[in-house]
Amino acid sequence: MKVDENQKSYYPWYSSQQGNCIVLFAALFAVIGKDKLNPGLVGLSVSYALLVTMSLNWMVRMTSDLESNIVAVERVKEYSETKTEAPWEVEDKKPSPDWPSQGKVEFRDYSVRYREGLDLVLKNLTLSVRGGEKIGIVGRTGAGKSSMTLCLFRLLEAAGGEITIDGVKISEIGLHDLRSKLTIIHTVLFSGNLRMNLDPFEKYSDAEVWNALELSHLNKFVSNQPAKLEMECSEGGENLSVGQRQLVCLARALLRKTRILILDEATAAIDLETDDLIQSTIRTQFEDCTVFTIAHRLNTIMDYTRVLVLDKGQVAEFDTPAKLLSQRGIFYGMAKDAGLAQ
Incomplete structure (x- = not known):
């Protein structure tokens, strides 16, 4: 049949x-x-x-x-x-080895688009961030939060205006000189062992690597692995959970510890308790650093120096969390939706 x-x-x-x-x-x-x-x-x-x-x-x-x-x-x-990127290094515009010493970031009438012919995603952005400030960046989907951080690395080139870090125009220096002085915590891992992912250029000792793992609350997990620091990470870190990948990226940032730190959804896949531990680590270990955090949980930025509210690529509000709540504007509405304001 x-x-x-x-x-x-x-x-x-x-x-x-x-x-x-x-x-x-x-x-x-x-x-x-x-x-x-x-x-x-x-x-x-x-x-x-x-x-x-x-x-x-x-x-x-x-x-x-x-x-x-x-x-x-x-x-x-x-x-x-495809148009090639800017030069890796510009000899006559090389910044000093200790640049940036303060971490002061300024956007001056800055505009950007993803490619020719498209609308501007950031429009005439003007703001100044003092060295060591902790800035939370919030806004609805499509407001330009991630675009703003991409501009700091010059993954997007300016359509108008300029960005300066400690008085140096980032559009004039080499990409390597710029990007090596910035750190972003984002879930990107490569196939290879864990130590290579944490320290690809072998600049740090094992003791420093273990210290970074302890501060990122990964030391117990790694200690329980038979290969320890030599444990293999598959392509994209698929053999680790999403939360563990983010912790590995946090440990990498702790090793580099540049003057400017950018967090883009850095703790989005981590439970609230671990998130609190990580935020406390960032506050203590990056106390003197300028921190830009794209916040998806408003409670993580309520004690930040200032909060930047973006709306349709423009600065809608920019002040301390307490003042923004008292103004009862966009940030107040978001905080109310999150149950953080009455």
Whole structure:
């Protein structure tokens, strides 16, 4: 019975593959015109009908293969036409080795778009952040929070205005000189061992690495692994939980400890208790650093120096959390929705 059921489906499929309709019509027309056709011509038409079927199958397969492989050509064309990044280093504009010493960040009439022809995502942004301030960045989806942090790394180039860090225009220095002085905590891991992910350039001792793991509350997990610091991380850190990946990235930031720290959804996948521990670590270990936090949990930034509220790419509010709550504006509404204000 099962074989019969299988044949009910398989036979029509196989018939369609062999082009039975073409053969049927070739034979039908031969019968209709039997008075005008000789038997040899009829046989030739039927045999050719069978060959055409195979050719059609081959043609369809080759067409689909061509369509799949032409993507590689399209990608090469796109990459060859993509504008390259700015120079890695600009010798005559190199900042001093101890730059930035204060961590003062200024946006002056700054605008940016993702590419030519698109609308501005940040529009005439003007603000000044003193060294050591803790700034919480909030706003609705699409307000420009992540775009603002990308601009600090010059992943997006300015459409107008400028950003300065300790008086140095970041658009004039090399990308390596800029990016090596900034740290972002984001869940990006590479295939390799844990130590390579924490210290890819082997600048720090094992003791420093373990200290960073302890401060990021990962030391117990790593200590319980047979390979310790040599434990393997799969591509993207898939053998770790999302929360553990974020803790690894926090440990990496603690090792580098640059003057400016950026947190983009750094603790979004961690339970509240662990989040509190991490926030306390950031407050103590990065006490003298300028911190920009894109906040998805408002309670994590309620004790920050100031809160920046973005709306449609512009500064809507920028003041201390207490003053913004008293103004009963956008931030007050968000805090009320989160149950942090009456």
